[in-house]
Amino acid sequence: MGYVAAVAGEELIQRAADLFDAQRVVEDQEPVTLDQLDGQLSRLTAQAMSEGGVYAPQLGALAVKQAQGDTVEAAFLLRAYRSTLERWDETATVEPDEMFAVRRVSPAFKDIPGGQILGPTKDYTQRLLDFDLADEERFEDPTADWEPDNTDTDPEPLGDVAALLREEGLVAAPEPPDGPPTDTTREPVGDDPDRAAVLQELARGETGAVTALGYSALRGYGDVHPTLAEVRVGRLPVRVEHPYTGDEARVTDAEVTSAEAVVPVQEKRETAQFALGYGLTFGRNERKAIAMTVLDAGIALDTDAEPAEDPEFVLDTIDPMDSFGFIEHLKLPHYVTFQSILDRIRTLRAGDEPPPAGAASGSGSGPDSEVTTDD
Amino acid sequence: MTERPSGANNEAGTDMTGAATVGEVLDGLSDDGLEGYTYAYLDEHTKREVRRAVLKAVAIPGHQVPFASRPMPLARGWGTGGIQTSLSLLGPAETFKVIDQGADDSVNAANIRRLAARTADVETTTDTTAADVIQTRHRIPEEVLGADQVLVLQVPITDPLRTVDPSDAANRRRHAHANYGKIWVRLYESIVEHGEVQIAARYPVMVAGRYLMDPSPIPRWDVPKLDNAENLFLFAAGREARIYAVPPHTDVQPLAFEDRPFRVERFDGACRACGATDTYLTEIETEDGERLFVCNDTSFCEKRQEEPALPKDHHLDRSGVDWGPGTGTSVEMATDTGPATDDPAPDTGGDRT
Numbered sequence: 128m129g130y131v132a133a134v135a136g137e138e139l140i141q142r143a144a145d146l147f148d149a150q151r152v153v154e155d156q157e158p159v160t161l162d163q164l165d166g167q168l169s170r171l172t173a174q175a176m177s178e179g180g181v182y183a184p185q186l187g188a189l190a191v192k193q194a195q196g197d198t199v200e201a202a203f204l205l206r207a208y209r210s211t212l213e214r215w216d217e218t219a220t221v222e223p224d225e226m227f228a229v230r231r232v233s234p235a236f237k238d239i240p241g242g243q244i245l246g247p248t249k250d251y252t253q254r255l256l257d258f259d260l261a262d263e264e265r266f267e268d269p270t271a272d273w274e275p276d277n278t279d280t281d282p283e284p285l286g287d288v289a290a291l292l293r294e295e296g297l298v299a300a301p302e303p304p305d306g307p308p309t310d311t312t313r314e315p316v317g318d319d320p321d322r323a324a325v326l327q328e329l330a331r332g333e334t335g336a337v338t339a340l341g342y343s344a345l346r347g348y349g350d351v352h353p354t355l356a357e358v359r360v361g362r363l364p365v366r367v368e369h370p371y372t373g374d375e376a377r378v379t380d381a382e383v384t385s386a387e388a389v390v391p392v393q394e395k396r397e398t399a400q401f402a403l404g405y406g407l408t409f410g411r412n413e414r415k416a417i418a419m420t421v422l423d424a425g426i427a428l429d430t431d432a433e434p435a436e437d438p439e440f441v442l443d444t445i446d447p448m449d450s451f452g453f454i455e456h457l458k459l460p461h462y463v464t465f466q467s468i469l470d471r472i473r474t475l476r477a478g479d480e481p482p483p484a485g486a487a488s489g490s491g492s493g494p495d496s497e498v499t500t501d502d
Numbered sequence: 503m504t505e506r507p508s509g510a511n512n513e514a515g516t517d518m519t520g521a522a523t524v525g526e527v528l529d530g531l532s533d534d535g536l537e538g539y540t541y542a543y544l545d546e547h548t549k550r551e552v553r554r555a556v557l558k559a560v561a562i563p564g565h566q567v568p569f570a571s572r573p574m575p576l577a578r579g580w581g582t583g584g585i586q587t588s589l590s591l592l593g594p595a596e597t598f599k600v601i602d603q604g605a606d607d608s609v610n611a612a613n614i615r616r617l618a619a620r621t622a623d624v625e626t627t628t629d630t631t632a633a634d635v636i637q638t639r640h641r642i643p644e645e646v647l648g649a650d651q652v653l654v655l656q657v658p659i660t661d662p663l664r665t666v667d668p669s670d671a672a673n674r675r676r677h678a679h680a681n682y683g684k685i686w687v688r689l690y691e692s693i694v695e696h697g698e699v700q701i702a703a704r705y706p707v708m709v710a711g712r713y714l715m716d717p718s719p720i721p722r723w724d725v726p727k728l729d730n731a732e733n734l735f736l737f738a739a740g741r742e743a744r745i746y747a748v749p750p751h752t753d754v755q756p757l758a759f760e761d762r763p764f765r766v767e768r769f770d771g772a773c774r775a776c777g778a779t780d781t782y783l784t785e786i787e788t789e790d791g792e793r794l795f796v797c798n799d800t801s802f803c804e805k806r807q808e809e810p811a812l813p814k815d816h817h818l819d820r821s822g823v824d825w826g827p828g829t830g831t832s833v834e835m836a837t838d839t840g841p842a843t844d845d846p847a848p849d850t851g852g853d854r855t
Binding site for chain 1: 539540543544545548568569570571572573574575577578579580582602603604607608609610612613616639640641658669670671674696697698700701702703704719720721722723741743767768782783784785798
């Protein structure tokens, strides 16, 4: 019975995997190093870390290398690895103004305490292909000759724009945490997820999906059109409580992008106030952080009038592992269910036949009927 | 056929018995199987959580129990709920079988089996009757399962109500109130429009008269096997983070109307390989345009090729066991409903009464 599915399943898998791995490096090229990936394609490694939900640049680079540049596949590798790690502790809460920002803009105000810091951005460049990069021999740092104005003192911490609005009462003070934070990697997300759960799921959401859903609200499928209080890129300290002394100890820094958006809401409040949408993601990814603010604020409206405002819809669709896995599972064999569908369709097409005694049969109407398996 | 993972060793078993504390057991296990990973891949807290969800699911047949599904080294939608459940149940003494669309050697089944063999040090088999735990996608084996066996079904979509309302929040309220009016209306409309219920696989069932349940995309052929079985059925959805169960000896009925009874698939032919007419067949279009039918359960088909009259309960003490079409009291149903009327099932049951 040579027509039944391949007998040497395990060997075939291995050979297919070998073929895939053979594509990783073309011909006699040098394999890229993890340092090269993290140092030159850090957007890629950061996206993998962000969607993978683990901050580890070298592992991010390894995942990107192994996945041949597929960010979702890389995030998948990181998540699978992450889920085998013990969850030891929670880090201490850090405030936004603790960030050592390399970039910080506030579209809401012309000037703000700490000032606007453009920092590294391509936002105001013309998107022209730079053909000089095509055969770049050696990297020339265009900032090599820059003279820092002041190397003696640390920069002043930047104020938090949302804090200014809070002082005036324009933005509600955040509710203090009620017990330990939710961890959606350890507890299933329920019907009425708290904000911590929503933000965690958004932070691990696929960049493209978060962007698309956030855009849908701006496009008109939603009521949220925020003004950004600020967008920051920089490093946040990671601190843990020392198990014996109880003092907080700074163990490392993490590069993050954060965005805060204010959204005017009139309804459901006694006095007019802004709602605050928040977004934070590992690495430099302003697009995702900003889109997160739209979805966070939209979900906080507590209506499900539009997809981007319905927490169930948003959280059900943005996870890259869920969407990628289920979309690609359609490649798996489906001949059992397809046979069942064929049976139904043929019964319908043979609609003239009278039903056999004692059984319901197709007296059905036509071949265009919908037969479902939904698998 | 059994495969022994080359990287695994048996010292784990002896370490376990000699260990004084759980910690020592874990230390002893951590070096076995897949290097750098814990026994059976999942950490012990996760396995305990999954087992708790399983126990709750058994206690409330047909009810969907949430669990914090972990990211697995398999893609979601590719059996991650099933493998988490299997790995939480398996111990080194167990024998494990994995089938995908009825076949042991389907590539995804082979991948899942290899993960269990590498990390959980289990023996694997393709023989349904030799397995303690069977993980399956879209099929219930043709051979009758016994009281000491567990069938773990991979579930893509957990809720039959999803077809009438995409919101799980709303559907959970419907389950709480046993408010299944919408799906009955859907079935009714389907009959009015088409003459019969337009559901092919993944046919909704009522469990123990209380919970509407999605039996996973098994063909209708397999649905009767769920009713009053000897074995435990576990349904696990990794992407949707739900586990549910049909315990042994539970009443499971497909939704149907008195004058429009539930019907299984019919086949215009017998298995080309073993000649069976009492098994679920899938068709193959050959290059010269011929349509052939072949058994979907490859393991049983191989046995039938050796012994064509082998009954589905050949390995049990009793005979005439009711296990879906072509067995027990269902023999009538199979011949009544199929084109089997002009090609009746041979009496493969041997001493079946």
